[in-house]
Amino acid sequence: MPEITYIEAIRQGLFEVMRAHPDVVLYGEDVGAFGGAFKATLGLQKEFGKERVFDTPICESAMLGVAIGMATQGLRPIVELQFADFITTALHQLLNNAGTLHYRTGVPVPMVIRAPCGGGFSGGPFHSEELEAIFCHMPGIKVVYPAFPCDARNLLHTAVMDNSPVVFLENKYLYRHIKEAIPAKHDPLPFGKARICRNGRDATVITYGAMVNETLHAARDLIDDTGYDITVVDLRSLKPYDKDTIMAAVASTNRVLIVHEAWHTCGFGAEIAAHIAENAFHLLDAPVRRLTAPDCPVPFAPVLEERYRPNSAKIVSALVDLIEY
Amino acid sequence: MTDATSITPSHRALNASDAACTPVNGDKDRYVGMLRTMLRSRFTDERLNRLYKQGHITGGVYSSIGQEAIGAATTAAGQPQDLYAPLIRNMAVHVGRGETVLDVFRQWLGRGGSPTRGRDGNIHYGTFSHGVYAMISHLGAMLPVVVGGVMARRRLGVDAVGFAYIGDGGSSTGDFHEAINFAAVFSVPVIFIIENNKYAYSTPIAGQFRCERLIDRAPGYGLEGFSADGNDALALYRLVHPLAADIRAKPRPIMIECDTMRMRGHGEHDDFTYVPPKLLERYRARDPIAVASNHLKAEGVLTAAEIESLTQACQAEVDLAYRTAMNEPPPNPDTLLDGVYANA
Ligand SMILES: Cc1ncc(C[n+]2csc(CCOP(=O)(O)OP(=O)(O)O)c2C)c(N)n1
Numbered sequence A: 001m002p003e004i005t006y007i008e009a010i011r012q013g014l015f016e017v018m019r020a021h022p023d024v025v026l027y028g029e030d031v032g033a034f035g036g037a038f039k040a041t042l043g044l045q046k047e048f049g050k051e052r053v054f055d056t057p058i059c060e061s062a063m064l065g066v067a068i069g070m071a072t073q074g075l076r077p078i079v080e081l082q083f084a085d086f087i088t089t090a091l092h093q094l095l096n097n098a099g100t101l102h103y104r105t106g107v108p109v110p111m112v113i114r115a116p117c118g119g120g121f122s123g124g125p126f127h128s129e130e131l132e133a134i135f136c137h138m139p140g141i142k143v144v145y146p147a148f149p150c151d152a153r154n155l156l157h158t159a160v161m162d163n164s165p166v167v168f169l170e171n172k173y174l175y176r177h178i179k180e181a182i183p184a185k186h187d188p189l190p191f192g193k194a195r196i197c198r199n200g201r202d203a204t205v206i207t208y209g210a211m212v213n214e215t216l217h218a219a220r221d222l223i224d225d226t227g228y229d230i231t232v233v234d235l236r237s238l239k240p241y242d243k244d245t246i247m248a249a250v251a252s253t254n255r256v257l258i259v260h261e262a263w264h265t266c267g268f269g270a271e272i273a274a275h276i277a278e279n280a281f282h283l284l285d286a287p288v289r290r291l292t293a294p295d296c297p298v299p300f301a302p303v304l305e306e307r308y309r310p311n312s313a314k315i316v317s318a319l320v321d322l323i324e325y
Numbered sequence B: 001m002t003d004a005t006s007i008t009p010s011h012r013a014l015n016a017s018d019a020a021c022t023p024v025n026g027d028k029d030r031y032v033g034m035l036r037t038m039l040r041s042r043f044t045d046e047r048l049n050r051l052y053k054q055g056h057i058t059g060g061v062y063s064s065i066g067q068e069a070i071g072a073a074t075t076a077a078g079q080p081q082d083l084y085a086p087l088i089r090n091m092a093v094h095v096g097r098g099e100t101v102l103d104v105f106r107q108w109l110g111r112g113g114s115p116t117r118g119r120d121g122n123i124h125y126g127t128f129s130h131g132v133y134a135m136i137s138h139l140g141a142m143l144p145v146v147v148g149g150v151m152a153r154r155r156l157g158v159d160a161v162g163f164a165y166i167g168d169g170g171s172s173t174g175d176f177h178e179a180i181n182f183a184a185v186f187s188v189p190v191i192f193i194i195e196n197n198k199y200a201y202s203t204p205i206a207g208q209f210r211c212e213r214l215i216d217r218a219p220g221y222g223l224e225g226f227s228a229d230g231n232d233a234l235a236l237y238r239l240v241h242p243l244a245a246d247i248r249a250k251p252r253p254i255m256i257e258c259d260t261m262r263m264r265g266h267g268e269h270d271d272f273t274y275v276p277p278k279l280l281e282r283y284r285a286r287d288p289i290a291v292a293s294n295h296l297k298a299e300g301v302l303t304a305a306e307i308e309s310l311t312q313a314c315q316a317e318v319d320l321a322y323r324t325a326m327n328e329p330p331p332n333p334d335t336l337l338d339g340v341y342a343n344a
């Protein structure tokens, strides 16, 4: 099995779904001949033609609105945002149009919005945002956030074939930093299934996106340095999320740290913490803890971003605190 | 006051030659100032490109090379009380408004003493004391902000004019439409300056809009629109200066489309092989610094020797500034949370 990067896996998944399903179209800014700002769509226009893969003007709101129109008339559009940050100019279409249409009319809206997110490369406040909590708050919208190449490819297949609007979050840091051996054919992977990356007895980390990798680093360091053994749960899909796996992990470790790269207040970790408090209070030996970015814009200067963004060292110290509570 | 003949109606393009015949008169300082702005802008960009390649600048570098005339002319045409919202290709607006080259380097290098104190980088800055808004990346978003800023200044009795910049690509956004219509309804004196540099990242203008010229939209908003040669600072100044005076006295927005060319990639990471070399050649022959230098020589404003010494002085200023900024410290990470909210 060849090892490929996270972004290669997404690209491969795009080729696969477009070959298998002639009703899939893909568009966005510079996604055609140029292959997209990150090259996730390189070669797609060449194979599928300009009818199915095309560049749009700079108009995120229209891009999402057009996708809704297409999705309700037999196509399965995939929209690439150049950066997730720019979706804020189109939230209206997502929340009010895409998210309510099926509920109001019974007409499915099969569309996928691919959104490159996250920081760690000095992109500053407008090219580093992690906005999953905003999407998860919206009724009618599904949200996935893979952390590994195979999951990215498999979830892309699921997302495209789902009949509801899906926000498909991709992490820019992972694009070229993580590789995995990938089988010839994709495996079906339903939404709402977490991945248990490792099993340990002392605490559980619940995380997703780029922080999965940081947590795995932290877990390796921790077992070497202290002997503490950590369970790591990669949620993969945020809405719906895998409540059964969370409950099982809480039951077996009794201590939970939630880690995400997004802001603290009303971040997705708050949802997970609330769910555990409501349903697993009796299983806890320590308060549920969250390690997140602070409530400030993503800073540009590397020293500030280093302080801002959770990483493996911060996860190690949060885990030691939690385990020695 | 302007006389009506200096205003080109939207259905007639302004040619460089229309304006270039106006005598220089007492405006010599401004003309020299425009050349100085362009030189400082160019040398700063060139140094930023090198610092990026040397790994000193994180994120990316987006240069204004080839588009300096627009910022130089439009800042020369304004007054201190005016408000500017520069965008990605507007290094010349920053330096033309008097923001120091040293601050520019601090900003791009993410220094603690930068205008954004290292919180933001590259093009995303501006100092209120110079009447310059700090852009966000989202294209179109700054246009309504300038409209509001000018409305407020005028309400406080300051006869400000706004200068809002946008690219050919940015003209496709919803905010572009909303801001211009808003300014029209409230007769807010803002000059919407469209820098048509033929590309938005890899997308040529044919993939962006289907009007012949973007100012063809102006009458639809009830605005006058003007075409200008964006590589001819002197001609552009002679267009914008009277227009700014006119809308200052008789408030209303106007639109100016500048014909220019993005001479580098979208950023320095981009090899821009998608741009036909012939197109670049055509504009390389109209490099704004050369065009202005030739005009100034032809009109007897500056001699070749004077231009040479101005060039050297600007280069020396830029070199000193970047070296100074290189030796300054990054922000203190303990300040990360300072300033999220204003003091109550
Ligand atoms: C709303 C929004 N969508 C996408 C982007 C990403 N983006 C940054 S610059 C750019 C191209 C801009 O082209 P143009 O407006 O012509 O300006 P130029 O770079 O040519 O000066 C794009 C697509 C953005 N900044 N804002």
Ligand SMILES: [Mg+2]
Binding pocket: B167, B168, B169, B195, B196, B197, B198, B199, B200, B201, B262
């Ligand atoms: Mg452009």
